[in-house]
Amino acid sequence: MSKYLQAELIRLKKRFYEYCALVEEDVRNAVRSVYENDKELAMQVIEKDNDIDRLEIEIEEECLKLLALYQPVAIDLRFIISMLKINSDLERIGDLAVNIAERSVRIIELDQKNPVFDFTLMCERSLLMVKNSIDALIELDEKKAEAVMEADEEIDELHKNVFKKVGDALKDKPNSFEILSQYLTISRALERIGDHATNIAEDVVYMINGTIVRHQG
């Protein structure tokens, strides 16, 4: 029995890693589109979302199939369950990347070339979190996963700052809410991406040693 399941798991894993890479790239592109005012890149991210949605469903069905057909236990079960959960986190990350891309398009339409304020750091941090959480998953590296969980606080802090900055900016230009709200949304999206990366990291920890670390921080 093992061999069948193992073969299927390996196949699924491979597929899943491709999916991870896709999502990671999506986030990177979305963020880049904001910086580089690259409408085309943004449109590309938006279009690719369909693929991600499709992949998500396929992977979910695959997981369910494995659960139904092979009745896995212990590490195999934990692996599939984690995959199921990480899958939906990744899909949400994909959605959030689309959000960012949409805002990016809007910003370009409003013809506001330079970001009102700098959130390079936030972008970098959240990208890193996504990357690290996925690496932790692939390498089954508990340390990396823990690093992701710790990084989340910083992003939350950064996001709070954005609110302040927006408030300040509005005091100068009360009419600029539309453009500012775009940035607000992007910041919010990045913060959520960080949250989802954290979730992934938590699931990785669960997969590795079977303990649920959620809601402990």
Next chain:
Amino acid sequence: MSKYLQAELIRLKKRFYEYCALVEEDVRNAVRSVYENDKELAMQVIEKDNDIDRLEIEIEEECLKLLALYQPVAIDLRFIISMLKINSDLERIGDLAVNIAERSVRIIELDQKNPVFDFTLMCERSLLMVKNSIDALIELDEKKAEAVMEADEEIDELHKNVFKKVGDALKDKPNSFEILSQYLTISRALERIGDHATNIAEDVVYMINGTIVRHQG
């Protein structure tokens, strides 16, 4: 074997419904605290979140236990998987309720008694969606679940309007961003609650007839 699993499933179901009721009440209380400027109520919601978190983990562990020990298939498997997923949606809904409550506390602190604009409708709608999705789950009512999915668009629309209203209000009072941003967050939370209710509804449909309806709308 069936009898063991069935007994466990019934036990789990009962526990789960209690948990659903808890979350639903939380959302209701959070929204009420905003309207009625009831700081105590808001604080209560924030405190209760720990319970919800604990329950979520318990239910998840229970589901994993059932998967590992009884290797369910078909309807039993779909039930447990749906429960796993609905579980995390409910937890998110609980978190969002806390978000709302926190904003409510802040609003009270800022001493702004009356909502700057009316979003009774939005509150009602999202509360209804949560209620309906949970009812659909308990009654295994596919119709109700579909109704929830349809209702989501309205909320999204309403949320967009809030942005516009905030923009307009800011033009009058550029300094009111802090208070307005509270409402913005609340609106955003309500919209997300609607999304999670939709997710629940989708999982209910999957549980009932085994088809994944996500990403079709």
Next chain:
Amino acid sequence: MNNEPSNENKIRLETIDLSVFYGQNPGVKNVSLQIFDKQVTAFIGPSGCGKTTFLRALNRMHDLTRGARVTGKALIDGTDIYDPKIDPVTIRRKIGMVFQKPTPFPTMSIYDNVVAGLKLVGIKNKSLLDEVCERSLRQSALWEEVKDRLKTPGGSLSGGQQQRLSIARALAVEPEVLLMDEPTSSLDPQSTNRIEELIGELKHQVTIIIVTHNMQQASRVSDNTAFFYIGNLIEFNKTTKIFTNPDQKRTEEYITGQFG
């Protein structure tokens, strides 16, 4: 493995309203189903539901059973195997069978066991027999374990090896279809494992039908699953479908253990 859509494949075996009676009592009633080429089809169902009875009808094994009578049609590649003009010996060369308990011929060496189906009908060509022996043992994943002791008796192997030997022997006559009646139910988990892996490999070459009491086994190894209940075919569907979302209520009840 359960991914190829069944309907792409050619139909190899088909039954039309096939019933088997033991005296007056029907063992299975009016079963019509199609077995697809190069796929694994599993028969599941509670004890006494007629799985074995139906399986045995597919290679005329009931000819040996006292009082058993078959009605309806069973077509292999379009020819009715119950046509009176057809010699059952010919049919059984096309449709091999593996039984619940390993059945090596007790006095024969491993080699003779494998080539029994050829040697005993007069094929004497040594090099041909050698070739067939090696090929069949390789197919049944036994070659490496026995190649140095082909002359030792088949009975000296372990249970799991004996079952693989039975499979090799069945494969040696190049059947187009392989029927397996609970081939692992008398084996320990390890040997079961080997046989299941083997089924996965063989199905690229032969069409396989397996009766099993073990639903997990059906779910693991098969592409399509037929669920029998009190002599009736209740549902025939892709295995994934059966185990995640069967069409029939009774199938669902059975596989979730609510009866049977």
Next chain:
Amino acid sequence: MNNEPSNENKIRLETIDLSVFYGQNPGVKNVSLQIFDKQVTAFIGPSGCGKTTFLRALNRMHDLTRGARVTGKALIDGTDIYDPKIDPVTIRRKIGMVFQKPTPFPTMSIYDNVVAGLKLVGIKNKSLLDEVCERSLRQSALWEEVKDRLKTPGGSLSGGQQQRLSIARALAVEPEVLLMDEPTSSLDPQSTNRIEELIGELKHQVTIIIVTHNMQQASRVSDNTAFFYIGNLIEFNKTTKIFTNPDQKRTEEYITGQFG
């Protein structure tokens, strides 16, 4: 059912460095474990790993096996059952046993089968025997099916019923511990189901140890699981733990089917 923490319960049976030798070969080596009161403990492990051997050591069944020798201690409620001063007959009344194959005494009626253990010690009181018979049959969930034919031979029952009869007979002497050696391996799934349900009900009254080849069964029915491998106890833990997140690598490999 797997929820009560094991360590809250009292230890009923305990072995300390128990080994069983067949001639010079150890069947199990230096096993120390505790069996908790009113819980179900499952023994799992690959074929030949010593599960049966260990189980039989717990009620001195090896006294009947030629060439078997037991060393180490096995304590029931603190008394060593291998103490030379202890009579095996007394021990076996305290520790009942159910075997792989149903073992009704075929010439005895159902009634006599159930009360056989009491008649042995010369209990003749009819009303007492009647009472015990009914109670035991109810406990083993057989009463309703046989109450109208208590005088028919035990051999006339179906396999699953016979196994429940064997359980009733073991329960009639009110043992404190019930050892079951693969009690369902010769039964169909339906009867297996009944026996498993029964175990779930009985454990409120007796301490149960069950050997099983079927990991799913262990996971379904037991509170604690002991994993044996080549005569060694590898891991002893709560069943939930074993099946979601075992401590030992080898346990994990075994239950996920990577060997054995």
Next chain:
Amino acid sequence: MTGNNLTNKKISLSPSALYGWLGDRIFAYGIFILGFIVIFTTIAMAVSLYFSGTEAISKFGFFGFMTGRVWDAAISMEFGTWPFIVGTLVTSLAALALSFLPAVAIAIFTAEYAPKWLGYIIENLVNLIAAVPSVVIGIWGIFIFTPWVRDSVYMPVYLWSLENAPTLTPILGNPAGYGMLTATIILTIMIIPFTTALACDSFRMVPKEQREAASALGATKWEVIRMAVIPYSRGGILAGAMLSLGRAIGETMAVAMLIGNKNTLPFTIFGPGSTMASVIVNEFREAVENIHLASLMAVGFYLFLISLVVNLVAAWIQRKYAITGGRAV
């Protein structure tokens, strides 16, 4: 088979008809012919005995011949088989009664108590004794047993009764050594190994699980035997006893050598008598008259009937007490 690079040759398989239906038919008919000859042999036995004996049976009547008390081949040419029926039944039933318990007890010791090596020796010894031909036992009986039993048992008893209980003397008869009692003892000796061997086989058929189940209930060794072993094997033991009875009834040479051969109803245990089998061997060669020969054949026919009944009863017992192990699951 595709994907195989070892060979692509499709083996040509058109075995001749001999390897198909034709060969099967020829073989089956051959076997059936042999089987039917066996059937006919048995029937022929009954029929030929009956017809060879017709002359006697029709002369004295079916029941008349059976219950006739006179067997006189010398003068009156009157024949009745009752003395031999009584002789047969008395000796064989008595032998069965004497042998049953000791034989079963030996079997219990061999199968249950004896260590493996001893059980093996005893079992083979018993089988060996069972294989000793009846004439060999007969010669031992004639030359060793009879003189001994006459001198050290019959005579003392006879002398004692002459002195102390003269009324008993006629019943005891003439202590010549040859007679019913001697024949009975020899029969007992001959069927003990037979019964023991069959009982041993029955005990060995008792599954280990039955013994262990009884043990696990807290039974002592003897209780295990009484509760699990003996009931389980009682069918085999009883059927074995019936087969032993059948042996005793048909036993010929040893009896003919020891029973004293007197063609009248036996009156006493020491006294001589005859059994159906013994009278046949004794008189067959001297039978010159047709009616005498026919009568002997008729005795054979009645022996056939009795033997048939005993064998059928044995089969019936076997069936009735067979342990079916319950319905299939």
Next chain:
Amino acid sequence: MISLRRRYIRDNIMLSLIILNTIVILIPLFIIIVYVIAKGFDALSIDLFTKELGSPTRAMMGEPTGLVHTMLGTIVVDLIAVLIAIPFGVGAGVMLSEYPDHWANPVLRVLNDTLNGMPAVLKGLLAFTLVVKPMGTFSGLSGGVALAFVMFPIIARATESALMNIPWSIREAGLAIGLPRWRVILSTIIPAAKVGLVTGFLIAFARAAGEAAPLVFTSFGNNYLPIKWTGWFTGPVDTLPQRLYNLAISPYEHWHDMGWAAAIVLLAVIIASFIIARFVIRDKK
């Protein structure tokens, strides 16, 4: 409640009785064999195997006498019996086990068992009727036939149970690879049952070789070697068991001694075949 001590006492009493019984019965039984062997050993001589018996007077005149004609006759008669009995016995056994569907099967089983249980003396009468009467003379052939009647029910039953010991699924497996039935039976079932078959033959032989009763009126007995070799088949022939009987009931003391010698030879033949059946073949398996 009976106390455990009383139960153990009962146990020990039963065991003592059983052991006592076993010793008391078995030792005398064994002594019979020992006695026969001891007695017969004294009477053994070379002449026994080289000379004819002749009339009683021959020995009284001091001429050497023996039983060579008896030994040869036994070989001839038993050989005839074996040659007749094996095909019929095996055929019937194959029919019983391999064609259970045949309508005549239950009849065959019952009648075969009945025949097996019949006294051997009746088989002699049958052979007398079937062979002696038509031939008009006692003969070695009729003796062989009579002994064949003793043998083949045993062989049939032994064959059946030996074949039945081979699981039915082996036959189905043979058919399932496209072998015809006769091939399956001849090439897989019968070879597999070989040990059981040969054991059955030997046991049947041992049974028949000791039978005297059926020979009394078939091969009849003869004090001389036949004049022509055909005499072995068409004339009266001497056989060990029957000669033994005749010697024992004869009135001549010196014949009694020869009887002991015949007994030990007969016993040796039977024990030998018994031992071959029991040990040699079993170990080979």
